[in-house]
Amino acid sequence: MRAPRWLDLPPAGAAVLALALFGAILAAAGKHPLQAYYDTATYVLASRQGFTELFVRMGPLVMTALAVAIPARVGLFNVGGEGQLYMGALFATGAALYAPLNGPLLLAATILAGFAGGALWALVPALMRIAGVANEAITTLLLNYVAPLAVAYQIFGPWRSPESSSYPQSHRIAEAARLPSLPTTRVHAGLAIAAACLALCVYVFNRTRWGLEMRAIGANRLAAAHLGLPVRTYLVVAMALGGGAAGLAGMAEVSAIQGRLVSEVSPGYGYMGFLVAWLAAGNVSRIVSMALLFAVISAVGDVLQITQRVPYAVVNILMAAILFSVLCVGPGARRR
Amino acid sequence: MAVPLIEARNILKRFGDLVANEVESFDVRTGEVHALLGENGAGKTTLSKILYGFYRPDAGEIRVAGTNVSFASPADARAAGIGMVFQEFSLVPALSVLDNVALFMPDLPRVPDRRALRVRIATAAKALGLELPLDAPVAALPVAAQQKVEILKQVLAGMRVILLDEPTKVLAPQECSGLFATVASLRAAGYGIVLITHKLHEALAAADRISVMRKGRMTATLAARAATREALLAVMFEGSPPQSAAAPAAQAIGAPLLQLDRVSTSGGAHATPLQGIDLGLREGEILGVAGIAGSGQRELGALVAGHERPRRGRKLFRGGDASRWTAGRMRRAGVGFVPENPLEAACVGELSVAENFALGERRYASGLGFNWTRVHDDAEAAFARLGVARPSLNAPVRTLSGGNVQRVVMARELGRAPRLVVAIYPTRGLDARSAQAVRDALRARASEGAAVLLMSEELEELFELADRVVVLRSGMLAGEFSRGSYSIEAVGAAMVQSDARTALA
Numbered sequence: 095m096r097a098p099r100w101l102d103l104p105p106a107g108a109a110v111l112a113l114a115l116f117g118a119i120l121a122a123a124g125k126h127p128l129q130a131y132y133d134t135a136t137y138v139l140a141s142r143q144g145f146t147e148l149f150v151r152m153g154p155l156v157m158t159a160l161a162v163a164i165p166a167r168v169g170l171f172n173v174g175g176e177g178q179l180y181m182g183a184l185f186a187t188g189a190a191l192y193a194p195l196n197g198p199l200l201l202a203a204t205i206l207a208g209f210a211g212g213a214l215w216a217l218v219p220a221l222m223r224i225a226g227v228a229n230e231a232i233t234t235l236l237l238n239y240v241a242p243l244a245v246a247y248q249i250f251g252p253w254r255s256p257e258s259s260s261y262p263q264s265h266r267i268a269e270a271a272r273l274p275s276l277p278t279t280r281v282h283a284g285l286a287i288a289a290a291c292l293a294l295c296v297y298v299f300n301r302t303r304w305g306l307e308m309r310a311i312g313a314n315r316l317a318a319a320h321l322g323l324p325v326r327t328y329l330v331v332a333m334a335l336g337g338g339a340a341g342l343a344g345m346a347e348v349s350a351i352q353g354r355l356v357s358e359v360s361p362g363y364g365y366m367g368f369l370v371a372w373l374a375a376g377n378v379s380r381i382v383s384m385a386l387l388f389a390v391i392s393a394v395g396d397v398l399q400i401t402q403r404v405p406y407a408v409v410n411i412l413m414a415a416i417l418f419s420v421l422c423v424g425p426g427a428r429r430r
Numbered sequence: 431m432a433v434p435l436i437e438a439r440n441i442l443k444r445f446g447d448l449v450a451n452e453v454e455s456f457d458v459r460t461g462e463v464h465a466l467l468g469e470n471g472a473g474k475t476t477l478s479k480i481l482y483g484f485y486r487p488d489a490g491e492i493r494v495a496g497t498n499v500s501f502a503s504p505a506d507a508r509a510a511g512i513g514m515v516f517q518e519f520s521l522v523p524a525l526s527v528l529d530n531v532a533l534f535m536p537d538l539p540r541v542p543d544r545r546a547l548r549v550r551i552a553t554a555a556k557a558l559g560l561e562l563p564l565d566a567p568v569a570a571l572p573v574a575a576q577q578k579v580e581i582l583k584q585v586l587a588g589m590r591v592i593l594l595d596e597p598t599k600v601l602a603p604q605e606c607s608g609l610f611a612t613v614a615s616l617r618a619a620g621y622g623i624v625l626i627t628h629k630l631h632e633a634l635a636a637a638d639r640i641s642v643m644r645k646g647r648m649t650a651t652l653a654a655r656a657a658t659r660e661a662l663l664a665v666m667f668e669g670s671p672p673q674s675a676a677a678p679a680a681q682a683i684g685a686p687l688l689q690l691d692r693v694s695t696s697g698g699a700h701a702t703p704l705q706g707i708d709l710g711l712r713e714g715e716i717l718g719v720a721g722i723a724g725s726g727q728r729e730l731g732a733l734v735a736g737h738e739r740p741r742r743g744r745k746l747f748r749g750g751d752a753s754r755w756t757a758g759r760m761r762r763a764g765v766g767f768v769p770e771n772p773l774e775a776a777c778v779g780e781l782s783v784a785e786n787f788a789l790g791e792r793r794y795a796s797g798l799g800f801n802w803t804r805v806h807d808d809a810e811a812a813f814a815r816l817g818v819a820r821p822s823l824n825a826p827v828r829t830l831s832g833g834n835v836q837r838v839v840m841a842r843e844l845g846r847a848p849r850l851v852v853a854i855y856p857t858r859g860l861d862a863r864s865a866q867a868v869r870d871a872l873r874a875r876a877s878e879g880a881a882v883l884l885m886s887e888e889l890e891e892l893f894e895l896a897d898r899v900v901v902l903r904s905g906m907l908a909g910e911f912s913r914g915s916y917s918i919e920a921v922g923a924a925m926v927q928s929d930a931r932t933a934l935a
Contacts, residue, residue, distance in 0.1 A: 313780040
């Protein structure tokens with residue numbers, strides 16, 4: 095009997111290799127790798143804040159991974175999760191600040207606007223792709239650099255709050271537009287949304303006609319078209335749904351964590367989500383374990399920033415070490 | 431007896447569990463044409479690729495002029511004087527014949543003396559009776575001449591043994607005699623020729639010895655003089671050559687079903703645009719389409735099936751204008767599509783046989799999913815009707831053999847009881863028995879009132895099945911023949927000649 099697939103982690107060999115590589119780099123920089131790993135373990139496992147923080151981060155990581163996995167099902171590359179997340183945050187803030195609604199309706203409008211922002215941002219590359227103008231892998235990536243500028247425009251300009259003159263941010267959104275959190279933690283309802291979206295994807299991919307047709311299109315677009323499947327519709331819708339997933343992640347950052355639009359909505363969740371989806375290798379349920387892994391990595395960054403006085407960007411080195419190790423000793427290593 | 435130029439002994443080659451080759455002995459002698467005859471998938475190509483160093487045998491030995499060799503790559507084989515001409519030529523289209531030949535010469539000096547080269551190449555060409563315009567770019571030559579350039583390349587590169595892989599496949603019938611004349615002069619000049627073919631008459635006409643392969647084994651090697659058609663058929667098919675189930679019955683030809691009205695298409699990167707095609711197809715009629723490869727057969731099939739749309743002109747289906755219909759709409763209106771490359775164009779290798787049956791079929795919908803019981807029942811019925819063995823319905827199509835993939839597509843497309851079947855080279859790659867099953871199924875479907883648009887590279891197959899044969903040349907209709915006026919010569923002439931006025935008047 096095999097363990098369920100969502101429990102799959104990268105093989106132990108890859109993890110050891112990655113930790114050794116990263117440790118060597120820390121040591122070369124004059125830091126103490128063993129102390130660093132010890133600090134991380136105590137923070138993540140033994141402190142309430144460190145432990146719950148994993149679940150705060152898993153939500154957006156699952157959503158941005160879905161942003162990649164849904165289009166990947168029909169054979170499209172969505173590298174634009176980060177930009178779509180920013181647009182989701184932007185649209186959600188707009189709805190939360192200005193929609194003439196109250197109570198749960200305002201929250202619903204905020205959530206929908208977040209989805210719509212991400213979806214629209216993904217729609218542009220999708221339409222360019224089916225029109226044969228430009229490849230979506232390029233356009234989604236480039237739009238990542240545009241979306242934060244749109245956010246910056248709003249928080250430096252029309253939506254700027256007078257509360258802080260030095261720090262650009264929007265007005266605070268109404269309490270009714272806030273996603274609920276667990277008391278005394280930062281764990282919020284975005285995690286439940288992520289779990290629901292993931293479960294929905296698993297169901298649609300594995301049990302429905304749409305799932306089979308998406309697989310057919312992803313595996314052999316020509317044959318799918320010859321069999322009369324609406325290939326272009328699928329490409330556009332899958333991309334928009336993926337963008338919408340990333341948009342929901344951005345919405346949750348604004349609505350649950352920040353309570354307003356800020357310039358740094360995400361510490362690179364969109365890029366990490368791409369790696370999560372890639373390591374899950376087309377197996378949607380494995381996104382759970384991979385998102386947990388990347389939540390830990392990002393916690394490592396937080397800890398090392400404080401204890402070893404290294405910039406947060408060292409997590410990029412750790413991510414690279416893990417990718418490299420999985421490529422070397424992972425299950426697919428020999429085939430590649 | 432002289433030592434053979436090349437000799438293979440006790441060759442064993444496996445691909446996974448499949449024994450692709452188990453050959454005790456095969457050799458080619460000086461001044462000999464040795465035909466390697468067998469059905470598609472019999473192992474001819476595998477054996478020739480072993481001789482050419484493309485595959486390493488798992489066991490056995492290869493001797494060149496009596497010496498044991500071990501080829502790590504085709505370069506080693508070429509260094510030992512073993513050359514091969516593939517079905518896809520390896521020529522640089524923009525360069526001249528002279529340059530193409532020169533580029534392949536292993537002893538080409540860094541700074542060639544072009545005049546000396548020209549004399550050398552022209553002399554060799556003349557000795558073999560190859561009349562080639564040495565300065566013309568290869569792209570400007572007809573396929574038959576390009577093939578001669580390939581052969582000339584082998585000769586000037588110092589090859590002593592030349593393997594020809596299905597050389598007549600790309601030629602029109604009357605071009606074959608030119609090829610065989612070249613083969614005869616190579617033989618007279620002392621070269622050893624391996625002629626790989628699945629056509630009996632070619633082996634009988636051109637070869638000194640004929641080796642027959644079946645299922646990876648060498649079943650017989652005979653002197654061509656002593657061989658007869660019947661004897662070879664018996665060896666090829668284990669004593670029971672495939673026979674058509676029924677002589678072509680006089681089918682009731684019904685109402686017009688499909689009408690192409692001066693249709694042109696724009697073509698594409700690798701497509702031959704259709705130009706002003708006027709064509710009608712009636713219920714119960716089998717319309718054969720002949721033409722040398724790349725004359726627009728594929729494009730015609732794609733147009734009728736709705737994969738491409740006309741740029742000019744109209745396509746009428748059952749009286750209505752179907753010019754703008756999508757592939758899905760044509761399918762739902764009753765068009766079945768059997769392409770030559772089913773794994774690329776008609777099914778999804780990653781999905782199972784049953785899933786491939788269900789794709790795009792609204793009648794199997796059940797809730798958000800499928801009624802799999804119904805899919806399985808229908809699939810089983812479809813295979814039973816086609817009269818072929820059914821592969822496991824849960825196996826991914828990718829894991830099936832090429833013939834089985836074709837059977838899956840055939841069963842699915844005919845199982846939908848189509849009004850019109852577009853079949854593009856449907857028997858290519860099938861063994862004789864499966865090919866006959868496909869032909870019988872197409873005919874049975876026509877006798878039930880469906881129209882069939884059949885592309886084939888075998889004129890015999892078209893003549894056997896079709897009520898009418900049209901010829902495509904460079905995307906245009908170049909001739910039309912009705913049953914009774916079929917002849918290889920006349921149809922072949924329409925396939926190539928630019929002034930063929932055969933039956934167009």
